[in-house]
Amino acid sequence: MKAREWGVLIVLSGAIFLEGTDIAMLNIALPSIRTDLGLTTGSLQWIVSAYVLGYGGFMLLGGRAADMFGRRRVFLAALIVFLLFSGLGGLAENGATLIAARFITGLAAAFMTPAGLSIITTTFEEGPKRDRALMIYGGIGAGGFTLGLVIGGLLTAVDWRWVFFAPVGLSLVLLVAALAVIPKSERPDRSGQRFDLLGGLTITGAVVLLVLGVERATHVGIGMTGATIAASLVLLAVFVAVERRTANPLVRLGIFRSGPLLRANLIGVLFMGGFFGFQFLVVLYLQELRGWSTIESSLAMLVVGIDVILAPTVTPKLVRRFGNVPVLLAGLGFAALSFALFLPAGADWSYAAMLPSLVSLGLAFTLAYGPLTIIATNGIKEEEQGLAGGLLYTSFQFGAAIGLAAVAAVNVAATASDAPGAVLAGYRAALLVPLAAAVLAVVLGFLNLRGNHRERTEEPAELVGAA
Template identity: 80%
Template sequence: MKAREWGVLLVLSGAIFLEGIDIAMLNIALPSIRDDLGLSTGSLQWVVSAYVLGYGGFMLLGGRTADLLGRRRVFLIALLVFLLFSGLGGLAENGATLIAARFVTGLAAAFMTPAGLSIITTGFEEGPKRDRALMVYGAIGAGGFTLGMVIGGLLTTLDWRWVFFMPVGLSLVLLIAASVLIPRSPRPDRTGKRFDLLGGLTITAAVVLLVLGVERATHVGVGWTVGAIAASLALVGAFVAVERRTASPLVRLGIFRSGSLVRANVIGMMFIAGFFGFQFLVVLYLQELRGWSTIEASLAMLIMGIDVALAPTLTPRLVRRFGNAPVLLAGLVFALLGFALFLTAGTGTSYWGMLPSLVSMGMAFTLAYGPLTIIATNGIDEEEQGLAGGLLYTSFQFGAAIGLAGVAAVNVAATASGADQDLLAGYRAAMVVPLAAAVIAVVVGAFNLRGRAKEAAAEPELVGVA
């Protein structure tokens, strides 16, 4: 790649890193935020849920907007909004202001993330160069998830507000660099195309209700949860009906004929569900059961950040040798192994005893994140790359909601008291949720191998990355 191409790639990778650490840092800072602002547990949950609703609810609209209005323009505007409202979150003096700021920050990320990914998938020609770019992008993005808790723990010891101010500084640097480095491109040809307003409203409402139903499942009655999910499914049906009739659909339903795209989204949802659930349980285990400080717990998980070094160096070599599908599957198996190993952790397990599980999770991100992104976007028309990115990151966000809600519900149900053995029993019971998600991901990932084999049989002259 040329120097300018590397510059563009690093700026866009920095944006996905920013999005990853923003989520992870907040999780570790929540107890400090609650104590300082005097929030109830219910209000504290909304600090997380507001971001999830903004991000997950508007991702598809964000991806399609990038396709129609121009990816560079949408990326820059969204990054600016992200910067401003991250700063507002750091200045918040009450829960209402912080929750509102988190919602708008999530909404900005919903436009920024698919726009950034589609700039890569349209700016680098499909093949080895794009695959290399997506490997680097995926490695840095995964690093945001795995290193975010460490960075968040360090910043929280100073003041929880730095968890919001640090992204402001990084956003400003990225905004300046993006303005200079990302090349301008002609406005997309919108002849015969228009915004599918009705489709946008129905699918956004459907996703918001679905995420809200899952997120709040552990805090409200069963009837409320069932009602929210039922209303969401009804809106999905309405959305499908609208998309079939409109001349310019928000989501062209034919895109789901791509088996690799559908499998990638299912895998992404399950992989992230498992990771977020696992991360949540590990933090509880270290801090509640073992009595480790925030810094100690954060540093203990630092080893998972090995993906930052290995994903852009080791993974491309493995992909060139074996293809995306086998490398992705290997990453999913590492995730399953990591979850299973942590089941053996007890009240007196040393850090060295936990290390194999944490290293396995680092290897899972090393091998899975980049190939997953490639599989989800390869073969998609250029004019729908924003949509493909929006679908993938919607799956990620919904997966995070499922994972957190699932482990929280099982943990509460399985913990009889505050005794150490009861806490440990609750953690082990809840770990079944990440394990189940990983099993599903592995099974679906195995179907990618079948699809790859069929493609190779049909076109034996094609050699290279799957």
């Protein structure tokens, strides 16, 4: 790569690392936030839900905006908003201000993330160079998720407000660097095109309601959850009808004919659902059952961050030798192994007993995240790269929401009794959820391998790049 290309890659990798750590750091700071601001459990949950709604709900809109209005322009504007409202969150003196700040921060990330990914996929031509760039980008992004707990624990030990102030500092550095290294490009030619406002409103409403229904499933009655999801499906049907009739659709429905893209998004839902559910349970196990401190729990998860080192260095070599799909499949296998190894967790388990599971999770991220990103974006037209990135990260966010909701529901149901050992039994029962998600992802990975071979055999000229 040229020096300018390295600069672009480092800045955008820093942005996806920022986004990953922002999510993970907050999770471990929540108890301190509740104590300091005197929040109820419901209000505390909304601090998480507000970000998820802003991020997951507006991701497709953000991806399409990047394609239509200019990727650099959208990325920089979103980064500025992210910076400002992250700082507002750190200054919040009440729950309402913090919840509002988190929603806008999530919304900014929904525009920043697909714009950043599409800058990479359009800067580097499809092939080995783009694959290497996406491996580095994916590895550093995955490191944000895995190292966020560690960083968040250390910052929370000083003051929970640093969980919000630290991203402000990093955002400012990235903003200055982005202005210097991300090249300006010609404004996209939108002559004869109109922004699909109705499509944007309906799909955003559908995704927001769907994420809200899943996120709040363990806190409201089944009737409210059913009504919310039903309303989401109605809006989704309206969106499909609108997209079929409009001359300039927000989401060209034909993009879903790409088998690799569709399977990558389904795997993304399962992979992130399993990871976030497992992370949630491990933190509860360490802090509530074992009585470990925030810092001890954070440092225990440090080994998961090996992907920051291995993903940019080892994974590209494996991909060059074996291909994206086999490496992805190996990563999914390590995820399933990680969750299975933690199932026998006992009330007196040593850290050495936990270590194989945590190392396996780090290897899962090392091998899965980058190839999954490549598969989801290869073979997609340049003018739809923002949309492809938006779809993938919407899948990640929805997977995280549904994974957390599912493990929380199973954990609560399994610990309903006061019998000795009920808490540990609840954790073990809930661990079956991420395990099932990982196993299903492995099955889809095998289908991807077969589909990849069939598509290469039947339509090599058209679909080789998508594999």
